[in-house]
Amino acid sequence: MTLRQPLLLTLLFVGAALAVVPAATDTMPLGDVRAGMRGTGVTVFQGMERSEFTAEIIGVLENSVGVRRNLILARLEGGPLAVSGVIQGMSGSPVYVDGRLIGAVSYSMGSFPKDTIAGITPIEEMLNDDTGPAPRLQPVSVPLALPLSSDSLTTLLPDRLAHPEPFALRPGDVHATGLSAADGGALGLQLRPIATPIVMTGFTEAAMDHIAPLFRSAGMVPVVGGALSAAQSLPDGPLQAGDAVGVSLVRGDLSMAGTGTVTLVDEGRVHAFGHPFYNLGAAGFPMTRAFIHGVLPSQSISSKISAVGEVLGTIDQDRATGISGRHGPGPRMVPVHVSLDSPDRGKTDTFDFEVVTDDFFTPLLTYNAVLNTLFTHSRQLGASSYVVSGEARLVDQAPVRFEEMFSGDSATILAALYISGPLTALINNGFEAVSVDSIELSITAHDDVRTASLDRVWIDDPRPRPGRTVPLRFTAKTRRGEEITRTVNFDLPANARGRLEVLVADGTTLARQERQESGRDLTATSLGQLIREMNGARRNNRLYVQLRRRDAGAVMGGRRMASLPPSVLDVLGADPSGRGFTRLRTAVVGEWNVPLDYVISGSRVLTIDLDNP
Incomplete structure (x- = not known):
């Protein structure tokens, strides 16, 4: 992109004289503003030079978006405005009538405007809204169903973007002064905040x-x-x-x-x-x-x-x-350090930047910055793989750890979203205020797809018995057809009887199944539990093994409790506070996981009959 054309455009229209702003500013009440008045606006078109433009008052739109919310309509002229129209970046430009400040240029006719008509926010409304420094309200909690996996952590950010509204939603909302009701209603529907x-x-x-x-x-x-x-x-x-x-x-x-x-x-x-x-x-x-x-x-x-x-x-x-x-x-900002290792290229890059401290913008900007880092210094075309590790250090809380792998066509975006997801959940936890001290990330980028699918699972023991260590073997096939073989040795409880199930699954599948078994969305009941759940989230590059048995249990307050007597279950179920009580029919006797260098997918279920010799 060249700036030569905009610079020439600006220099042709902007005079050398510096716009004079009154040292002590008097303001004009909205009630004194009349159609036909001519005012002077001040803005910067080039460098730091304040330049003047003219504003011809057309009328006033009253109470269009709420009680005592009004907008002064004006036609702007001068400088480059005849060619450029209302300019993004002019928002806030003061407009004076007879040396008195009436307000700030703030609204335009949207895209492809036919005229340089602008809306001016009355200065008295701007001053009335300024309450000075104040604490932020506690953010609305972002619910996260437990247990967590990367799929639930990478979908938080896109759901939190707001949309600006037009100045008026219906023509009848607008009461116009200085122009017809029809014209006022039509303009009110078109006017939007200058982007x-x-x-x-x-x-x-x-x-x-x-x-x-x-x-x-x-x-x-x-x-x-x-x-x-x-x-x-x-x-x-x-x-x-x-x-x-x-x-x-x-x-x-x-x-x-x-x-x-x-x-x-x-x-x-x-x-x-x-x-x-x-x-x-x-x-x-x-x-x-x-x-x-x-x-x-x-x-x-x-x-x-x-x-x-x-x-x-x-x-x-x-x-x-x-x-x-x-x-x-x-204000204090959040320092972010990113180390990007590209072993296929034999290089490592480091990046240091700060993002603003804010409930909404900290996760969004971290996502944007990490995404740009990956776009800039990793593969542009074709699928890639990323191994992400690091932590977000919190003030007076345990750190939140990042440990995950992504591979495929969307790996770049998912890796960046994975960082923003925990930040969104933390800052908007609904339990207590969280202050992010710093973020440290280490990302390894590979220029190929590293995925594998579970192929075969078997127990390598013809007669598994209680109290014995049992070898569980599985094979998985990579995208290129290579075979991976791993073994998990697990102990059968000495008091185990009857049938046991061995569930072998990837992290996303296991987390989804556990959420379904709970019968309702379980959420954390404290900030500490939320941090523990995020640090223990199911990973994409691990295969999980669970030994299960049929047994009565329950989930209470986000915690799984196994092997509960019927009397205890009845008491918990009768608790009027509710506290997220759900009966369970299966108890997890033990759990193991196997880390892999691939994003693994697939699941299998095996049965062990200890009553059958």
Whole structure:
């Protein structure tokens, strides 16, 4: 992608004069805004130079998305706007009428607009929504049915993406002032928050193509960012109204940041965007200055191309009417270290970056960054295999261990999702707050498919008896037809009688069967249990052997209890608290597993009759 065209476009339209922002800003109440007024907006089209554009007030849309939620309609002119239309990255651009601030440019007509009509969020609503730093609410628990396996841990993240709503859902929702009811209703249906450009550096085209739909659904558009040259540096002084501002998400070997415009700096508070970033409420994003390389014009919707500088403070509020924060130190981020070993190529790469600390964004951004690492430094075409190990270190909790293998056409995506799944479940556990201290990952990449299917299973003892060690042998065939043979020696209990079952299965099959036998979805009852279950999750590259017998038991509070007398079962079943009671008909006498260098699939059941000599 070349920035020559956007740079030329910008330089043709932007004057050399620096837009003057009032030192002490007076605001205009919404009730004083009238159709026909002409105002002046301020934004950055090039570099760090604040430039002016004009805004002709068309009218006001009242109470369209809720009580006391209004939008000022304006037609924007000046600078590159006649060619570019409303630009992604203009969100937050302040608009003044007679030197008084009326609000922030925040909504546009969506894709392929025919006119430069924009919605302006009234400044009084932005200020009323800014409650200052506040604790985040306890997140809603993400239920995980026990026992766990990789298939349940790799499906958590995609289900948690939100979708921005249009300004109005029905024409009748809109009460228009200054224009007809029909025009107001039609505009209200078309107006949407101006998409936030997510500037990404260090990301491959393949990674961006995969990541883009996830962000677009949330009103964010990934764009290729340009880094600052060695000769360029951004001032570390406080931001002013009209400055380009960045919301940093990832920093280090990879960079990702949302960009917009500062609306107002008042009594130490910085207000921007005029619409939500992700509407998280209380937040903790690093706030940076942004440098605008130029405007990338598009018939769909144009976008600013930018780079972000050092952290100047913290964005601590992400509300429906905008984001806000304060100059000063930035928030703590989660350091992530990835070591990628490619033995087929004889090389090892290491990557260090930080992701923002947030219930939603920490798992999502870790997934994005790990996925990009794999796309960048492993096989692009054809199937691959990945062995993932490492841990997420938690504050005042045991670490969560990563240990899994993936192989096949989707291995790259599944390996990245496998990291995000436990993070999603941990941070949204519903029991107590969790703070992720750091994430350490070691990934081995192979340029081939490493899968195997269970072929034969047999007990290599003609007369297995109680108290005896019994050899269980199995063979599996790889995708290339090679045969793998392994032996598991297990002890038959000395008091065992009757028929015993030997279940041999891959991790996913075994976990699914155990969930079905429990009769209902069992979930963890404490954070400690959740961590233990994740660390003990069934693995793709292990074959599991269970020795079972028919016996009465139960699951209570997520725990399996075997060999229970009928009287105990009756008491537990009559417990009015419920606590997830389920009767079991099978008891697991013992369990063993065999690690393999392949992703294994398949299951078999053998029967041992100890009463038959």
